[in-house]
Amino acid sequence: MASIKDVAAEAGLSVATVSRVLNGHPSVSADARTRVLAAVEALGYRPNAVARSLRTDTTRTLGLVISDVLNPYFTELARSVEEEARALGYSVIIGNADERPDLQDHHVTTLLDRRIDGLLVSPTDGGSPRMLEAARAGTPMVFVDRWIPGVDVPVVRSDGREAVRDLVAHLYGLGHRRLAIIAGPAATTTGRERVDAFREALAAYGLDLPGAYIGQGDFQAGSGRRVTEGFLDLPEPPEVVFAADNLMALGALDAVRARGLRVPEDIALAAFDDVRWFVHTDPPVTAIAQPTGELGRAAVRALVDRIEGRPGESVTLPARLVVRRSCGERGPTRPPSPSPTRSPSPAQSPSPVRRSTS
Amino acid sequence: MASIKDVAAEAGLSVATVSRVLNGHPSVSADARTRVLAAVEALGYRPNAVARSLRTDTTRTLGLVISDVLNPYFTELARSVEEEARALGYSVIIGNADERPDLQDHHVTTLLDRRIDGLLVSPTDGGSPRMLEAARAGTPMVFVDRWIPGVDVPVVRSDGREAVRDLVAHLYGLGHRRLAIIAGPAATTTGRERVDAFREALAAYGLDLPGAYIGQGDFQAGSGRRVTEGFLDLPEPPEVVFAADNLMALGALDAVRARGLRVPEDIALAAFDDVRWFVHTDPPVTAIAQPTGELGRAAVRALVDRIEGRPGESVTLPARLVVRRSCGERGPTRPPSPSPTRSPSPAQSPSPVRRSTS
DNA sequence: ATCCTCCGTGTAATCGATTCCACGAGGAGG
DNA sequence: CCTCCTCGTGGAATCGATTACACGGAGGAT
Structure with a gap:
């Protein structure tokens, strides 16, 4: 050449x-x-980009470590990240962690070895050594979707609290009282937060979230299936299963179908993360939609700000409830205003973009 | 550092x-x-991997240019490619072409600028100049899924001919006679081949594929929807729509639902490419499944062979029909043996792995 | 006419690794 | 005791770019 x-x-x-x-x-x-x-x-x-990078000590490349490429949510995120990065003159190298901390570490290491200019991470666990080290060493970094508490890195994520409240209001309105959740790994923020938000929303309606109704999943379809089977085997099974991501919802559908049961007649289903397929599943699945594209773009902007010496702020965007038929009758409508036993929570429409500096 | x-x-x-x-x-x-x-x-x-690459003139990196990250087929392909590459000590950089030739060219260019050791491509069109140039210049290269005729590069793909025959036999057995197809872009091999295979299989049953029953799609959901609407507007609409990929099938479902019609009672649907969601759509979709993981692994092996100076052979693996309920009654069973008007085609079970050297 | 500036260009150092070649020490063989 | 290897090590060239610095010539000011 x-x-x-x-x-x-x-x-x-x-x-x-x-x-x-x-x-x-x-x-x-x-x-x-x-x-x-x-x-x-x-x-x-x-x-030769290699020679140029060696000399200038910049690669105009961003690293993106996502938790699972097979998850449509992350795939959409990756697409918007690449798009925005390209618009700003950067390339993106994607590392797929498959929800495995060791793989995550592998990718962080190779990306750092390649001297990428900045790192976008959706951490699979509470913080691998290599990543924390990189953060401390000053590698420009931004967390997206999930984050690690106590690390001084901007976070770009969506807040599902309101939407979960809307969901519970919807479920309560349909007469459901025994609600269960398939949680994500406790080591992830999204794993914990979604359970907390759910429990809080239930409490507002005077409902309890017993331990038996919290199933431990790992954001993969298989775990959704196993957990749902466990729920169905309970002496008093829940009336609703809320899956903390779309793949576990898919697994739940598998489990229900395998038993010859039907959604929502025998058991209702809702999911965190909306995906196109939910429109055409049997039945269409009620879900909480994140502004995924906007999340990806904001994350890139924050990271590039950091790289180029500007502050780089955290961003939190609201998620919103999309009602379909998987929780029972009363077709696609707006979420009902809560008529709770003792809740204060006013019926708040999806709030505009809120930003908070880290 | x-x-x-x-x-x-x-x-x-x-x-x-x-x-x-x-x-x-x-x-x-x-x-x-x-x-x-x-x-x-x-x-x-x-x-420092950058310095090392400059000196050794090797990056231990493979480039993968895929047609669309949002397509679960390619996402699965990408995953298996990365997995196999990692096992062989290589990293992978993914470029997403979004079915756009200009974007494909952009990614080929940046990958080449980075001096990747080899390129895996699923071409979006008939061959962008940059890519042909790279092939001629001797950059190790392998086509996967789609390919460009006349270019001397190994091809790793799956052959759907048999499966399409099985599908047509299935449809014929259910009494369908007016079959339509949503084709992919004529500039892609998979766009053309799937139509050809379909036409051939129909001919074996004495059926015709009129021009009005060939809709031009672009492998994206939107086009599937538009084409299906066109079919439904025909004075004599088809009884079956066969989508040449899973996203166009999704679009077809959109169109059918928007009209308030039902699958398969009003119109039957089948798709090329099987995805997990097809199990849970309403109704479950009959599809042709490719051995995607094996395809990705074989492609990486062929490419690494080329890189390391070994021959690097082409591979063709058979696809197979997965019958579900979207084409009419007679639940999930094996495809029936054809009782055609004049076809020779014997009921052949999915043949074992066939390899052909390029 | 002389001096100073500024402009366009070239020489060479540099980035962080790998690797060829030379060199000195020590051991074996004669 | 001398010679010749072998082994471990260091010096320095090299990969392909960027960029500080030097330099020569043209043009303007005096």
Whole structure:
């Protein structure tokens, strides 16, 4: 492959001049510029990004470590991240952790070895050593979706608290009283938060969330299926299962179908994360939708801000409830205003974008 | 960040010796080895992959350009590619073309600029200049899923011909005679092949595939919806719609639902590409399943073979029909043996792995 | 006419690794 | 005791770019 030296020789100039032309440096004569450009054209020259990175100590590359590529939520996130990054002149290298801390660590390590300019992470666990080290060492970093408490890194995420309240109001309105949840791993923030939000919302209606109604999942379909089977085996099974992500909801559907039961007649189902397929499942699944695209874009902007020396703020965007038929009759409508036993919570429409600086 | 020089200083040795220890070169004394290792540990040193790549002219990185990350088929492919690559000591950088030739070109260019060791492509069109140039210039390359005729590059793909025959037999057996297809872009091999296979299979049953029953899609949900609406507006709408990929099938479901019609009572549906969600759609969708994981792994092996100077062979694996309920009654069973008007085609069970060298 | 500036260009150092070659010490063989 | 290997090590070139610095010539000011 042609190098800058070849171009210099072809143009009858020095490599310095060639470099200057290529980088739009002002002090180059028009003549030199045209000769260089002609040589570049003639040789089909393309600058070696590896050499350039070594010299400038910047790669114009962002690393993105996501928890699971097979999860449509992350896939959509990855797409918007790449899109925004491209618009800002950066490339993205994706590492898929498959919800495994060891794989996450592997990818963080290789990304750091490649000297990426910044790291976007949705941590699978409470913080792998390599990642914490990178954060402390000053590698520009932003958490997206999930985060690690106590680490001084901006967080871009969505807050599902309101939407979960709306969901519980909806379920309560349909007459459901025994509500269960398939939780995500306790090591993740989203794993804990969604349970907390659910419990809080239930409490507002005077409902309890007993231990037997909290199933431990791992954000994968298999665990959703196992947990749901456990629920169905209970002496008093729940009337509703709320899956903390879309894949566990899929697993729940598997379990219900395997028993020959029906949703929502025999058991109702709702999910955190909305995906296109939920429109066409049997029945269409009521879900909490995150503004995924906006999340990805905001995360990139925050990270690039950090990289380029600007502050880089945390962002929290609201999620919203999308009612379908999987929780019982009363088709697709707006969530009902709560008529709770003792709750204060006013029926609040999805609030506008809220930002909070970290 | 600590460099090899810092390690050398810390260990009281030269950079040459440090490098030798790090690369497992034999002629290093045990004493030097332990001192280097201690220094590495003390400084938290990690070799700079950029510098190493510049010197060795190898990045141990594969580029993967896929047509659409939001398509679960490609997402699964990407996952298996990364997995196999990792097992062989390579990293993967994914570029998402979103079915757009210009984006595909962008990614091919940046990947080449980064001096990846090899390129895995599922071309969105008939061959962008940059890609053809790379192929001619001798960049190790392998086509996966789709390919470009006339370019001397191994192809790893699956052959759906048999499965399409099985599908048509199934449909014919259920009494359907007016069958339509939502095709992919004619610029892609999979776009053309699936239509051809379908037409051929229909011919074996004495059925015709009129122009009005061939809708032009682009492998995205939106086009599936539009084409299906067109079919439904026909004076004599088809009894069956066969979508050439899973996203267009999703779009078809959208269209059918928007009209208040039902599958399969009003119109039957089948799809190329099987995805997990098809089990739970309303109704479960009959689909042709590709051995996606095996495809990805085979592609990586072929590419790494090329990179490391071995031949690198083409691979073709059979797809198979998965019958569900979207084409009419007679639940999930094996595809029936054809009782065609004049077809020779024997009821062939999915054949074992077939390989053909390019 | 002389001096100073500024402009365009080239030389060479540099980034962090790998690796060829040279060199000194020590052991074996004559 | 001398010679010749072998082994471990270090010096320095190298990969392909960027960029500080030096330099020569043209043009303007005096």
